[in-house]
Structures are given as structure tokens and as C-alpha cells.
Amino acid sequence: MTASEALISFAHGLPKAELHLHLEGTLEPELRFALAARNGIPLAQSTVEEVRATYDFTDLTSFLAVYYPAMGVLQTADDFHDLAWAYLRTAASQGVVHTEMFFDPQAHTSRGVPFENVIGGYRRAVVRAQAELGVSAELILCFLRDFSAEHAMSTLMEALPYRAWIVGVGLDSDERDNPPSKFAAVFARARAEGFLLTMHCDIDQPGSIGHIRQVLTEIGVDRIDHGTNIVEDPELVALVTERGLGLTCCPVSNSFVTEQMKSDEIVGLMRAGVAVTVNSDDPAYFGGYVGDNYVALAEQAGLDETDLVRLALNSFAASWLTPARRADYVGQVEQYAAAHGVPLPA
Template structure:
């Protein structure tokens, strides 16, 4: 089964590029930029990755970004992930990036996106991995800052397929960003939004995302099972959920595997992704293996998860169909 998963054509839709910053690259970038790290070795740094909820993870996550300063830094970050993705037969990825996590510490928006975009071009040519960028807003910052970031992105609109919302959910509901999302829709961006697992007011946040914001996709979102009416809405609108089993196990009490199985049984377009793999010790392949072992998924069910992912990509129909054909041919 592990061999089957390794060769399965994959699609990743919930991946924070800053969350792929492995300790080895972090040390390299720190040396390049003359930054002193509070660790003496890779092993010591990994040992510090101790968190049991979303806020404790975010503290470590944002600290790690301090080494990202220049366009080559962002290029190297993205290329490192895309090489790993190619090794795991990820055929297509939609990659989150957090511009405010960089502009808020003095790194220009232009520096961030040019480094990432150049890596996407090279990965397509050199590795055969196609990818697009999703710009996320940090929900624990002001909505006005999100709007300013949205406006700053407009000269690069052709490089960004959509917007998302991440970071600490507590006290930061989707409705806080309603005007930002409406302007983004007017500009032609597609819309997704984190509704993290087992957060305060999880089900209300999911309701706002669907009914008030009108998202095209939901990131995480397993708590939707608490409200059948919202499940029915997601089914009616064809909204997909981008779930991350291993990260669930770090920031909550389990991988939420049974919830993922239930969503599959209900016909929801649930997908499997890696979230922040450098911190959660598992890329998309490892997430699929972990879920398969937990649920004893069949090959057909694993292929269905990848079909779900390719179906809810923000790609033209003919490209979706080409990737779906790859999955079908592999299963056959």
C-alpha cells in the first residue's frame, strides 16, 4: 500500500510555503543573512517544535520566518518544497503564502512574491510540477491591513489565483473580513478560508464562511459534521474541504480520521494535504500513509481522495480532466 501511495498522482491544496522551512534550510538562510538562531543544531531546533494547540504552534512558526529576508531566500524556500513535491509525485499544488508575516517586519511584498513566482516557473520547467499561489491574510491583524495588502497585490494579480485567511482564529471570525473578501471577489480572486479544527465557535465560523462570505473552498473544516444543514450546503455547492490529518494530531486530540471517513461517506469533496510539513513531520505522502493505516483505506478510496482534490482545484476544466485521467490510469 505504501508503494501504491508513493506512485499515486497527487494534488496538494493546503500547504503553507513558510511551513515547509526545514531546519537545515533555516540554518543556511540564517548564515546567509547574518542572523543568530537560538539553537546550536538541527536536532536542537527540531526538539523545540513542541506544541499542542494552534497558538503554541504559531509562536514557533512565526519565529522561524525571521530568516526569510531576500528574493533568493523565498526562491530557495519554494524550490525546496517543490523538489520534495516532485519526489512524492505531486503533480499540482496550490500554495499559501503569508505576505503580512513578511511586510510587517520590513520585507517588501515585491521581494516575497518575485522569489516565490520564479520558483514556480522553474519547477514547472525542471520538475514537471505545476503550482499556483494563494495569498493568505493573517486574521489576528486588522481587517484594514488585509485590505491594504489586497490592494498591494493587484499589480501581481496574474500571479495569484486566490486569497485565504489563516493564523489565530480566536476572536477573529470570517465576518471580520467580509469587505476584504468582497473586494477580492470583484478583482477576480477565488476564495478560501481556514476554519481550523476544534476552535472556539468552529461551526459558526464555518457558517459565516459559507453563507456570509461565499467561499469556494474551506481549509480544514471537519467540524462541519456538527451541523447537517451546513453539510448539505457544501454538498449542494460542490465546496471542497482541504484536511490535514497529521497536523490535526499536533494541535488537537487526534488526526480526525473518523471525521474524514464520515465526510467521504457523505460524498463531501474532502482532500488530504500536509499543512506545515516541516513542523508536523509529514508531507502529503506521509499524510496519506497515516490516514490509510488509521482507516484501512482501499486503493479506490485513496484514488477518490486525489480525484476530489483535482476536481476542486482552481484550474481550467481541460487541465483537471488531464490530471484525473492520470489518476484513473494509475488505479487501473
């Protein structure tokens, strides 16, 4: 099913929050070339087409093999600012009014880039987005799970002077043999320092359902990233529903490693009252920003405008906004729906 032009326009204009977005995953080939030239870094590819030809992913491992080397062009605070600013401008054009963005400092500090360059550049873009775009943005520091827990703890300590700039911490990268419990002490310390918590439970990984159970019952997260394998355990579905925890789903990136982009699971959870959200993950690599993901899911699952309104409302319900700010954004969604003659979800 192909979405109508009206639905596509509605989806892109719909006020929404994006809660699962890796800043490093927004590095478009054009910006990669520009930063390489700025920093005197030679690239193996010479055209945008050659870069995109390397985006042949069949699983998380094959994606990461391309993803991390591309970050080598990011060196200075200006580079990180330019990366985040490019994403924020695109996000604003697709209806994003609030975003909570992942960043991976270990991917940069491990190659000699100072932490202050990373956080300083990103923070400048956050401040600028509010002033120039009217987009609210927060940063979530992600630990790389294929690094040691000790490295994660030292990164947490390095982040503490910037506590006011970081809303929470997360866990990403290669999940194989790197269960959530490996980082239990790090996340306990982060909680004690006042950070909110989320963790990736990637789709169809070995031990997926066990990892989801760990993040809920041992770590005590405030949100789960991906997490659609939770449908395998009705008791865990009931638990996230009871706690009102959001799942940050990414349909287009899912489609690279599974059939139907997990649309049946995402929509089934939505119908069951779980706060599933739609996000773009690594849009420069998977070819779709957040509005595009709303459209892709609508096309795959036959969703209508009221369903998209539900997903937008979920995005704010699952966000880490204060109650007053959340209520304001919910009002914006309701006004947008009313202006387009779209009934609100029951």
C-alpha cells in the same frame, strides 16, 4: 494498523494535487540554518535536533509561537525562491502534479521585507517547477486574521500589480476572536478583483461551526480549509455537498491537537460524498509531506488503495484548475490506478 510497503509506495506515487500547504511551513531546519548564515542572522539553536526540540505543539497558539519567529531568516527574493523550490522538489517526489500554495506576505512586510521580494522569489520557483519538474503550481495570498482588516485590505491593494501571479486569497493564523466576518469587506473586494476565495476554519476552535456557517453563507467561499467540524451541522454538510465545495484536510497536523487526526470525520465526509482532500499543512513542523499524510490516514482509518484514489480524485475536483486541465489530471489518476490493478471508486 500499519500500512503495507505496497500501499505506501502506491500512496506516494499516486498523482495528486496539494491544496493546503503553507510555504512558510516548509522551512526545514537545515534550510533555516543555511539562510541564517547567508543573511548573517544569529539563531538561538545550534543544531537541527535543538530546533526540532522546540516543536512541542498542543494547540494552534503554541504552534504559531514557534512558526512566526522562524521566518526571520527569510529576507531576499532568493530566500523565498529557495524555500518554495525545496518544497516543490519534495512534493514532486510524493506524487504532487499540481499544488496551490499559501503564502503570508504580512508576516514578512510587517518586519520590513518588501512585498516584491516575497512574491518575486515564490514566482520564480513556480515557473521553475513547471519547466524542470513538470509540476503545476499556483499561489494563494493569505491574510493574517490576527492583524486588522485594514491591514488586510492594504495588503490586497499591494498585491494587485501581481494579480496574474496569484490565483486566490485565503485567511489563516489565530482564529480566536477573529471570525471570518471581520474580513468580509476585504474578501468582497478580492472577489471583485477576480480572486478565488478560501478561508481557514481550523479544527475545534471556539465557534468553529459558526465560522463555517459564515464562510458559506456570508463570505461565499470557493473552498474551506480544514473545516471538519462541519460534521456538527448536517445542513452545512448538505450545503457543501450541493455546491461541490472542497475541504482541505490535514491529518498529520490534526494529530498534534486532537485524537485520531479527525480520521473519523474525514472518512465519514468522504463516504458521504463531500470532496474532502488530504494535504500536509506545515510539513516541516509536523513531520509529514502529502504522501505521508495519505499513508497516515490510511493507517489510522484502515483505508485501501481505492480509497486513496478517491482522495486523489477529490484533490483535483476541489482544485482551481480549468475544466480541461482537471480532466487531464483525472485521467492520470485513472491510468495510475489501472496500471496497479486498483478498482476506481464507485
